[in-house]
Amino acid sequence: MIDDKFDYLLRLGDNALVLSQRLTEWVGKGPALEEDMALANTALDLIGQARLWLSYAGEVEGLGRTENPLAFLRDAHDFRNLLLVEQPNGGYADTLVRQYLFDSWHHLLLDELTRSSDARIAGIAVKAIKEVTYHLRRSADLVVRLGDGTDDSHRRMQTAIDELWMYTGEMFQPDAVDEVLEAQGVATDVAALRDPWLAQLRHTLAEATLTMPSPEAWMQKGGKQGRHGEHLGFLLAEMQFLQRAYPGVQW
Amino acid sequence: MSKEWPLWEVFIRSQHGLAHKHVGSLHAPDGEMAINNARDVYTRRNEGVGIWVVRASEIVSSSPGDKAALFDPSNSKVYRHPTFFPMPEEVKNL
Numbered sequence: 001m002i003d004d005k006f007d008y009l010l011r012l013g014d015n016a017l018v019l020s021q022r023l024t025e026w027v028g029k030g031p032a033l034e035e036d037m038a039l040a041n042t043a044l045d046l047i048g049q050a051r052l053w054l055s056y057a058g059e060v061e062g063l064g065r066t067e068n069p070l071a072f073l074r075d076a077h078d079f080r081n082l083l084l085v086e087q088p089n090g091g092y093a094d095t096l097v098r099q100y101l102f103d104s105w106h107h108l109l110l111d112e113l114t115r116s117s118d119a120r121i122a123g124i125a126v127k128a129i130k131e132v133t134y135h136l137r138r139s140a141d142l143v144v145r146l147g148d149g150t151d152d153s154h155r156r157m158q159t160a161i162d163e164l165w166m167y168t169g170e171m172f173q174p175d176a177v178d179e180v181l182e183a184q185g186v187a188t189d190v191a192a193l194r195d196p197w198l199a200q201l202r203h204t205l206a207e208a209t210l211t212m213p214s215p216e217a218w219m220q221k222g223g224k225q226g227r228h229g230e231h232l233g234f235l236l237a238e239m240q241f242l243q244r245a246y247p248g249v250q251w
Numbered sequence: 252m253s254k255e256w257p258l259w260e261v262f263i264r265s266q267h268g269l270a271h272k273h274v275g276s277l278h279a280p281d282g283e284m285a286i287n288n289a290r291d292v293y294t295r296r297n298e299g300v301g302i303w304v305v306r307a308s309e310i311v312s313s314s315p316g317d318k319a320a321l322f323d324p325s326n327s328k329v330y331r332h333p334t335f336f337p338m339p340e341e342v343k344n345l
Contacts, residue, residue: 032256032278033277033278033292034277034278034279034288034291034292037291037292037295038287038288038291041291041295134290137287138287141283141284141287145280145284
């Protein structure tokens with residue numbers, strides 16, 4: 001029981017941590033100063049959320065691990081993030097589409113978690129959803145602008161959606177951990193988020209003049225269970241370098 | 252359409268009761284994105300409760316060359332300055 005909650009908290013924390021690290025890769029390279037700072041702000045929000053989830057995960061685990069060893073001393077197969085968030089940044093269209101697909105799901109999930117029977121989870125969700133409301137407003141706005149922009153921007157956005165689509169399936173696929181926590185009222189039924197998510201996407205993508213891929217398409221899965229693609233290892237190697245090379249070093 | 256985003260001037264109200272104050276400028280394709288960008292560039296440290304953005308090209312400015320004609324005449328009229336009243340220290344933001 002305890003292990004299931006630990007695992008669930010890692011999923012929440014690792015999604016935020018890995019996506020934050022990806023966004024941080026844009027710092028200093030954004031297409032405009034304003035976009036650069038907006039992505040950095042989003043990354044900082046997500047780091048803050050990752051710290052809250054992973055700190056709580058460490059407490060639930062009860063072995064004295066704090067947020068730091070959980071972030072910097074676990075290997076790829078111990079990470080529980082969705083495959084979507086570990087996908088490489090690609091071009092700006094790929095980054096924005098990844099962000100929009102995640103934000104729209106993240107917002108629905110956090111909204112449910114504000115009513116979790118676990119007061120600590122509900123509290124973190126209440127704080128995080130304010131930040132994610134803005135993330136979604138911004139990424140949805142840019143998806144519409146670039147989808148319904150020039151021929152070139154439209155083509156790039158459509159390609160990004162077509163390529164990232166197969167990583168959206170596992171967001172709505174419950175496994176044993178989800179089911180145990182849902183039964184306790186701690187977590188929500190992720191499968192139930194699918195219809196509102198698809199409805200939202202249909203609306204935004206129509207406004208963006210983009211074609212939504214088939215919801216019945218074949219989907220990748222495994223991220224939540226620790227089976228990741230080849231990209232996560234490289235991301236972790238960069239993120240964890242300092243603590244691996246100089247264990248326990250502090251600023 | 253020009254490739255460059257137009258320039259916007261950003262004004263932030265730091266708390267209720269105070270006027271919006273000019274904090275800087277940024278580039279954005281339209282007003283909605285200018286507000287979003289202003290939020291991201293200028294309100295990262297809890298600076299405000301309200302944002303105005305104005306197209307920089309819409310601002311009409313006085314000319315530095317007119318400084319003497321516009322401002323010098325009031326220098327000799329000290330009776331216009333409200334400096335003859337003691338101000339209680341508790342009154343802030345005046």
